[in-house]
Amino acid sequence: MDSSPPFKKVLVANRGEIALRVIRACREQGIRTVAIYSTADRESLHVKLADEAVCVGPPETNLSYRNIPNIISAAEITQAEAIHPGYGFLSENAHFAEICQSAGVIFIGPSPESISLMGDKARAKSLMRETGVPVVPGSQGAISSEEDAISLSREIGYPLIIKASAGGGGRGMRIVHQENEFENALHAAQTEAFQAFGSKEVYIEKYFQNPRHVEIQILADAEGHVYSLGERDCSIQRRHQKLVEESPSPVLSPKLRQEMSSAAIKAAKAAGYVNAGTVEFLVDDHRNFFFIEMNTRIQVEHPVTEMLFQYDLVKAQIRIAAGFPVDPPGKSFGHAIECRINAEDPWTFAPSPGTLDRFLLPGGPGIRVDTAFYEGATIPPYYDSLIAKLIATGRTRQEALDRMARALLEFEIDGIRTTIPFHLALMTDDEFRKGTYSTGFVEQFLLRRPWEKRRKSDMT
């Protein structure tokens, strides 16, 4: 392995814990760092920890963290050779990756072509179909006629879901359980779609009752090596926002893991993908898996995989971007789980910005905390509500969950409301501990009024 630093200087085009994560990966490799910040983030840790920092705009993200000209200029005036976009903001913006290229700055991530290919869900799905990666069965685009729709629905099988092409938010959406309901449901969905979006175009897809959301982490270098670093089960989510991720998934057999890993590698190769990426799959009751989409960036929950493989994914990203081959990941060990600690009410999830009057981090064996906050810091209302990622590892799932519960009890935050009580209730919930949850779990869990149970146990 070449020990010379892959770059002399990297600009980190992000804020918060992920900016810190990238700065740390750079420092360990002898790379100097440039932070960018908005006027709301002057006192942020990423600004303090970087070797240089450039203010790129006011608090609004489109004028600062998404301000392409100012960020490119910041790279130019500091003579940074590469830009790491983190997650969110410009991380999956093909236009930005292209501008980096033309400005002679290396974008630490996949090519603009890979980003736009995977960003176009229809194109990505049809590529997967051609490659032989299973996708959710359904109409390829909008349905053309009622007759075609009916014959297709027989092919797909019931239950199925009708969705508005222009849609979102449940409008123009119908779940159909048997064929005699199909015609009425189709008409209702079309009418609703037309009223809501001005287009009666709808498409149909197989509907899954209790799906699990399982993703495969891959690493691909410019020499054509593609590796799978196993899965992360992200089924614990609320309104499509992930709250907890763990690996290994409690429902994956070694055989299924092998199959999903092969599919993810096949997907990455077909797309000519280079750098770290995540292939998201839906897993149904019968352990069938289907491609949903590919995320062309480092993900929030990447530490779960890092802990399991003792492998630094951010360092790998940087080395890949510099043209180095990637080290094979080796074998995983034990179990890892991450809880996202958000500045939100634990039960309603309403945002709760403010000042951290007290911020006492947990520690001890098997605990990792990724955060950019400190006691006395203020959580600005302009950005996302993530305050800390708490990661627990153990030899077994049980040990990891017990450690997580212990660490959550140690974690003291005053001044704002956080999701710590939610996670604590979850870690001690019998159903969750069985590991048989699906994406509908959190909704059901909240219906059981877990806050009452906690209060009772507090009294004993």
Add this chain to the structure above:
Amino acid sequence: MTNKEIQELLSLLQSTNVTVFELEQDGVRIKIQKSALSSGEVLRFQTPRPATGEIQESGSVPPSVHPPTPPRANVRTITAPIVGTFYRSPSPEAGPYIEIGSTVQKGQILCIIEAMKLMNEIESEFDGTVKAIFMENGQSVEYGMPLIEIEISSEA
């Protein structure tokens, strides 16, 4: 800021080829300028400054260490609206847009900030007189950095 800290800063700057250094901290502004011009090395942009908008009142700024600017309500600071490289003239051959003491009108070009190979002309927001130019030609600027101070005309 203590005298010791200022001395440390001076000796630190001595070893670099930074020509102009400006710092505003806890309401104290420091400007250090070296006589010899050398090509622009980027300094560490750690300066907290009150950039609530592009234009800010200098009236509330407490006395600075060097040089002392009398606090006056009719003085406005033009700050950098974008990140880039500051130029005082439209081209290397041309003379500067303004000098200290120049009379300027609202809309008049004061300087240029080059960003991504584009020359962005920075215009005056006021009618008045140029009291100070905080940047050297070719210096890197970040968002919100003070560029030019203008004393607005009394009738304005």
